[in-house]
Amino acid sequence: MELRTLEYFLAVAREGNISNAAKTLHVTQPTLSRQLSSLEKEFGRELYTRGPKGIELTDQGAILHHYAESIVEMARKAESDMMPPERSIGGTVHIGAGESQAMALIAQAMDETRQSYPAVDFAIHSGTTAELKDGLVRGFYDVMLECEMRDHAKMNTMPLPITDTWGAIALRDSAVGRLEGITPSDLEGQSIAASRQALAGTLRDWAGDALDRMHVVATFNLPLNGRYLVRQGMCCMLTYEGLFDTSEGSDLVFVPFVPRFEAHQGLVWRSTMPNRQTQVFLDAMELVCEERR
Secondary structure, three states: OOHHHHHHHHHHHHOOOHHHHHHHHHHOOHHHHHHHHHHHHHHHOOOEEOOEEEEOOOOOHHHHHHHHHHHHHHHHHHHHHOOOEEEEEEEEEEEEEOOOOHHHHHHHHHHHHHHHHEEEEEEEOOOOHHHHHHHHHHHOOEEEEOOOOOOOOOOOOOEEEEEEEEEEEEEOOOOOOOOOEEEEEHHHOOOOEEHHHHOOOOOHHHHHHHHHHHHEEEEEEOOOOHHHHHHHOOOOEEEOOHHHHHHHOOOOOEEEEEEOOEEEEEEEEOOOOOOHHOOOOOOOHHHHHHHHH
């Protein structure tokens, strides 16, 4: 199985038909069809079908697509990492990140990196801590922004000079929204939405047994879509301050936990020597943190 054949397969899945894929790949349709046929013979499985809406992946094709994306991305990353030293620093820095105001510092470091090294670009991958940690260990990400940062004996870490404040996003005219601060007892009997990760750890630390007396009506990995549940009046959402517009003109309001409950964030990367584009980003990140402290 050649890397080029996987790239052909991904192009067909992306374009939805062989004709368009052949044009983007600058190959003839018969050449592309032969490559796909050889891939199916190699696996002994039908990988796609031709439907009225174009190419549709079979179940086996969807599995291959998942792995092919990772394989091709890792191959390109390896090529970038092994660029001869005499060439200008460039390439992609892959950052896995949870949703946090700490992204403001990362964005500043990204911008400063780009000003010094215009050939460096960035790919940001959002996810939960568990998902991102797995991707970091596997080499899919160069750096990870960890929310609720923990100790890592076999990783490099950089604590960030910023904290996120826990609280509830609620409709401004709701019972929760009219409070100045929220204690665990205030939420007993209330409908809430929260991340699965927080329910299993951080929120339990804050609320204790009172968490069991709250009505969890929805869970999520990342909070972006949760605001629509709040606006619908289904619940309030337990999350960090600053992720949504809660200014005076908004229908949403942020109500902090009482006593104040904060999360400390940080960067994590593998203990092996980072590639050059990641190193210049980390250097910029160090300077940004120094300015902030």
